[in-house]
Amino acid sequence: MSSMHKRRHTLALNDGWACAYCGRALVCAHCEGKPETDINAATVDHKVARAQGGTDALDNLVLACGPCNRLKGAHAVPEGATQAHIRYARVWAKLTSLVSQGVRDPMSKMTPREKKILKKGVA
Ligand SMILES: [Zn+2]
Ligand SMILES: [Zn+2]
Numbered sequence: 001m002s003s004m005h006k007r008r009h010t011l012a013l014n015d016g017w018a019c020a021y022c023g024r025a026l027v028c029a030h031c032e033g034k035p036e037t038d039i040n041a042a043t044v045d046h047k048v049a050r051a052q053g054g055t056d057a058l059d060n061l062v063l064a065c066g067p068c069n070r071l072k073g074a075h076a077v078p079e080g081a082t083q084a085h086i087r088y089a090r091v092w093a094k095l096t097s098l099v100s101q102g103v104r105d106p107m108s109k110m111t112p113r114e115k116k117i118l119k120k121g122v123a
Contacts, residue, residue: 038066
């Protein structure tokens with residue numbers, strides 16, 4: 001097992017096969033014989049990005065689905081962002097801060113409106 005693959009299983013052992021951000025059920029693409037780009041393929045996400053001094057220690061890692069992992073990387077508001085994007089980034093920042101505080105079911109802390117914004121995503 002490669003170390004990333006092993007980590008995926010270790011994280012799943014603690015938190016179950018679910019995306020830390022949206023709660024989507026995840027699978028190990030490697031073991032299920034699915035492409036890593038499958039929407040339900042578990043990816044390992046750094047709560048604090050390596051670029052910001054985050055480490056590869058298990059307590060800085062969570063399982064995330066591909067879309068959330070990518071969105072998180074892109075959650076900074078770009079120049080010329082639309083109102084929708086700014087709204088989304090704000091909700092996203094709240095969600096990621098809940099996750100980094102170790103809140104178990106972060107989605108339960110989001111208001112219905114915030115959930116709607118997250119679900120809609122950034123067009
Ligand atoms: Zn997700
Ligand atoms: Zn596996």
